[in-house]
Structures are given as C-alpha cells and as structure tokens.
Amino acid sequence: MLMLWGGGLWHSLLGTVLWIGGILRLPRWFAWRITADSEGLWFNGLRGIRHIAWDDLRKVECxxxxxxxxxxxxxxxxxxxxAPRRPWLERRFGLLHPYERTAAEITVLWREPALRPTVRSAESDRGRPLWPLAVVLAVVGTAALGFLP
Structure with missing residues (x-):
C-alpha cells in the first residue's frame, strides 16, 4: 500500500481526476454566456443552450x-x-466584480418587466454549446500526457 501511495500510480490517478475536472469546468469558466430577451434568459452549457422564462426565475444572487x-x-x-476574486484589489481601486454587476442587471430586468428587451433574440445570439471546447481540451490534455515521461 505504501508503494501505491508514494509511487507514480497515485500521481497518475490524481492527475487524471484533475484533468477530467478541468475538461468539465474550464469551458464554463471561460465561455459562459447569458442572453436576455423578451421570453427570458438563455444560458449556454456543456450539453447545449437552456432557457428560463422570466416568470419562472426565482433566484439571482452573487x-x-x-x-x-x-x-x-x-x-x-x-x-x-x-470566478476568482481579489476583494482587497476591488476595495483598493473601487471596482465592482463582473458577477455582481451581472446579478444586479438580471435582477432589475426580472423585477421591472418594462425594462426587459422587447424582441426575441436570434438563435445565433444565444451562445453555443460548450461541449466542442471540452473536446478540444480533452484532445490537448491527452496529447500533453503523451509527452510526459
């Protein structure tokens, strides 16, 4: 058991778990998108675009x-x-984190129907599924593992 813990197998398993976690999380961290239109909010994700109607929204928080x-x-x-935050940097320069601004904007649209967009968004404006980005990350990660000793 000590050999398994101290040997390369433990590091390989840990690396694989981190690699798979990165493949599933990184696309959402870097390429997420929310689109508001007259019908509600549209979200992109790994499996595709999802929709939530304005009347069905129940929580917006940062x-x-x-x-x-x-x-x-x-x-x-x-x-x-x-998203990562640096509270001391935000306080020092008087910055508002983008997630706080996004939550405030969505909350205003949710609570004030007169401020919502009046037209339906085109499908191309709603974002794209993130699974192709995850596939690219998986291929790049697999290729990188092939170069490690």
Missing amino acids: AGTELTLGSRQAAFSQWSAH
Whole structure:
C-alpha cells in the first residue's frame, strides 16, 4: 500500500481526476454566456443552450465567487458560474466584480418587466454549446500526457 501511495500510480490517478475536472469546468469558466430577451434568459452549457422564462426565475444572487440563478421549473437545475476574486484589489481601486454587476442587471430586468428587451433574440445570439471546447481540451490534455515521461 505504501508503494501505491508514494509511487507514480497515485500521481497518475490524481492527475487524471484533475484533468477530467478541468475538461468539465474550464469551458464554463471561460465561455459562459447569458442572453436576455423578451421570453427570458438563455444560458449556454456543456450539453447545449437552456432557457428560463422570466416568470419562472426565482433566484439571482452573487455570493463570493459564485453567480447563481435558480428556477421554479423542475427540469431546470440551478445554474452557476465561478470566478476568482481579489476583494482587497476591488476595495483598493473601487471596482465592482463582473458577477455582481451581472446579478444586479438580471435582477432589475426580472423585477421591472418594462425594462426587459422587447424582441426575441436570434438563435445565433444565444451562445453555443460548450461541449466542442471540452473536446478540444480533452484532445490537448491527452496529447500533453503523451509527452510526459
């Protein structure tokens, strides 16, 4: 057992878990998109574009490093995005974190129907599924593993 813990197998397993976690999370960290239109909000994700109607929105919050939106629809699980924060830097320069601004904008549109967009967004404006980016990351990661000793 000591050989397994101290040997290369443990590092390989840990590296594989981190690699798979990165493939699943990195596309959402760098390429997420929310589009508001007259019907509601559109979110891109690994499996495709999802929609939540304005009347079904139940929660919009930014807590720490996470932006979270929730729905009354049973089929729509909670949507969230994470980003690093540097509170001391935000205070020092009087900056507002982009997630706080996004949460405030969505909250205003949710609470004030007169401020919502009046037209339906085109499908091309709603973002694209993120699975192709995850596939590229998987291929690049696999190729990189091939070069490691």
